[in-house]
Amino acid sequence: MWYLYEWFLFLIGCILLLKYLKVLWAARNLPPGPIPLPIIGNLLTLRFKLEPENLRQLANLYGRIYTVWLGDAPLVVLNGFRTVKEGIVSHSEELSGRPVASFLQDLLGGKGIITANGPTWKQQRRFGLKTLKNLGLGKYGAESRIQAEACNLVQSFKRKHGEPFDPAEMITNSVSNVISAMVFGHRFSMDDKTFQSLVKCNHRLLESVGSKWGRVYDSFPWLIKHAPGPHRKAFALMDYLHQFTMHEIQMHTKNAPSEGPRDVIDFYLAQISKTSREKDTTFDMDNLVTVVTDLFVAGTETTTTSLQWALLYMVAYPDVQKKVQKELDAVLNGSVICYEDRKRLHYTNAVIHEIQRYGNIVAVGTARNCIRDVNVSGYHLSKDTMVLPNLDSVLRDPECWETPYQFNPHHFLDNDKFLVNEAFIPFSAGARICIGEQLARNELFIFFATLMRSFSFHLPKGVTEVNTKYVYKLTLQPHPYKICAIPR
Template sequence: MLWIQAFLIALLVCLLTLHFLKQLWMRRHYPPGPLPLPVIGGLWRIGLGVSLDTSTKLAKQYGKIYNLWAGPIPTVVLSGFQAVKEGLINHSDDFSGRPETNFVKAMCQERGIIFSNGHNWKQHRRFALVTLRKLGLGKKGIEHRIKEEAQQLVETFAQANGQPLDPSLPITNSICNVISVLTFGQRFSPEDEDFQKLVKAIAFLQKFGGSVPQILYDTFPWLVKHLPGLHTKALSSVEIARSFAKKELEKHKEHQTLHDPQDFIDFYLLEMEKAKNYPNSTYDEENLAQCIMEFFAAGSETTATTLQWALLLMATHPDIQEKVHKEIEDVFGSSCLIYYQDHKKLPYTNAVIHEIQRSNYVFLFGVPRQTEKDVNMQGFHIPKGTLIIPDLRSVLLDPEQWETPEKFNPNHFLDMDGRFMAREEFLAFGAGDRVCVGEQLARVELFIFFTSLLRAFTFQLPAGVKELSLVPALGATTPPQPYKLCAIPRCSA
């Protein structure tokens, strides 16, 4: 019996040794990085979890392009503006794939836009861009609906009568309703239980993304999928979001108006009807449900998180807030409506919004890519199929590009004469073939909501509170820690 145990132990040691030698052999093709150990790869270098400065420390040790094995998965991280620019822009086609990790496969089933590849991705991305334009993105039609939601949020804040309030849920509800109007053609009451289940499901998925349980699920699926854990709740959240989308889809099918589409579902059903005789069409109800879930996941949490940071930063930088108030009043007074096109008249306010996005980027890194073919970059060979992480946070905090990268400083986006200055280094929405589909929508939302709130209120710390934490909570997104502030009505409003 003992000799059998000894044999099994020796066999296991041999297998681990062979696996280790295989990884060392494969490693010669990749940029430098932590030594990959058996089973865990280079994850030992991260420890029990990723922190905000993890990538910075690794980049300082191994260079702006480094390799980090996530278990058996080879991963290359691009850090800093020059490396990310070369990868996402100069090699845009080569870096246009999405990794098909175990969690992504379980969550997306190769459908939708964000994590799909090939013909499905190209067809749905093109359709989404065209449809958003048809729905009025960039025109005053959709702005009118955004302004309605912004006004609803102003009224919600006003009900607190200047007392401390947590702005996170009202902001999230308002931004979700913008997506709802675009997608379903209607807004939902905050008391709607199904809508709140959707909001909570999306929020949980954002927290699960990039977490240790998600990394374990992708690295050791053969073990984790048989165990209880947060991955089970994450997949359940996916089903909640998908079921909500399908329920709204059935309502649209009952009252279908193909001659006069009013929202994204209407346009999609019309496209399905047009393409039903084309064998290479990817338009179907499962893809539609996935697209809707992605609109909420990518379009609500990110913008809501940015607005939460916006109010927190205004409360902690009253001098900057006062400059925004003064500029808005000097240009528009208290009666004129403000539209997105007016951002050119408000250079300082526009700079503040961009600086909020830069200094408190909503993602921990950036959405991963995957190489479509072998790539030679800055002297390194990156094989086809390698998972690529473009560290967009490192771009927005790159000390070689920004005067005071760690400081909240709107002057980063102003020239010597106080005029707004667009920056090539501002890659908050990504770059290349996978640049954010909803970039223009997000820009309009942020401007309308921010100016509406700052026009109506002065945001202050609650009495007795000297400071609020500026350290973010970590997940797929990086929202501020829960906080309360006071929205003091402005006399001019």
């Protein structure tokens, strides 16, 4: 019996050794990088997280394109504007896939827009873009919703009467109601317990995906998906979002509008009916639930976090805040702020762009998959190789920004006129560029300009320092803070 046990251990050891030798052999044809350890690859080097600082240090050692290993799976990291552009713009189609074996993939089931591949992704993405346009994105319809929520946020801030408060929850509620109106057809009361649960669920879900357990899951999906652990909570949170969405869909089905589609769910139900007899259709209830979830989760978190950074930077850089307010007072005549006003508010527009660049809330971006063999920066990447376009390295590329590690609105100004910078890609680029980019741009401008015109923001009495370091939770979020909003 003892000999059988020894032979079993010997067999396992041989299998692990062969797998490790296979990794080393495969690494010969990939870009350079840290030597992977058996079984865990470079997880220790990465500290189990794909944080900007870690990837930046590796770029200093190995260059603009290098390889790290998540277990026995290689991840090729692209750094710097020129390299990232070559990968996701010049080879947009070849790098348009998503990794099949990953935490996010299993959470979303390969459905919807964010993690889907092939015909499913193409059909769902095309539908998403068309529907957002039909709902008035870039026109008065969507803009009026944003303006109304911005006014509601102003009233919420006024009720604090200049006393110190944490703006995070109020900002989240207002931004979330914009996307809620578009996908569900209605907004929620700030006191609605279901709404509060949705917002908290959203936040915790993203935190879970960005955790160390998330990277362990990405490295060993075949094992972790069947094992107990903190990742199980993420699946429970996703189930909650799906159940809520299913309830909303059932309500839409029972109360079909006679005047035509009102929101994403209505448009999608009509699309299911329209394509039901097509053999290659991917429009079904599962994809509907995931598309709605994709839009709600992404549409809430990114803009919310950007606005939290915006207010923090304004108290950290009071001179910038004063210049923004001076321009708003000089250019606007008291009317409701529109997205079109950005063309006259050059400095304000530049500040918003710098908030996005410097805050860099999406951190390094989301990994892509090669759908066919491709050559990038002189390296041959085989089909199904994972590639990470490091957005942080673009938004802080010294070749593209005068002071990449400083908050500087003049990165977007030329003789006091707004200047477009090609390296500004906070929404990524290429085939997988964020479909909510235009909505986010509208929201950021209208919310920020409305708040700046309405209040002067200060630190609470006795507080002299501003903590502008981030907390990594998939997105880069500010530490909790309090400010005072003094009506102007």
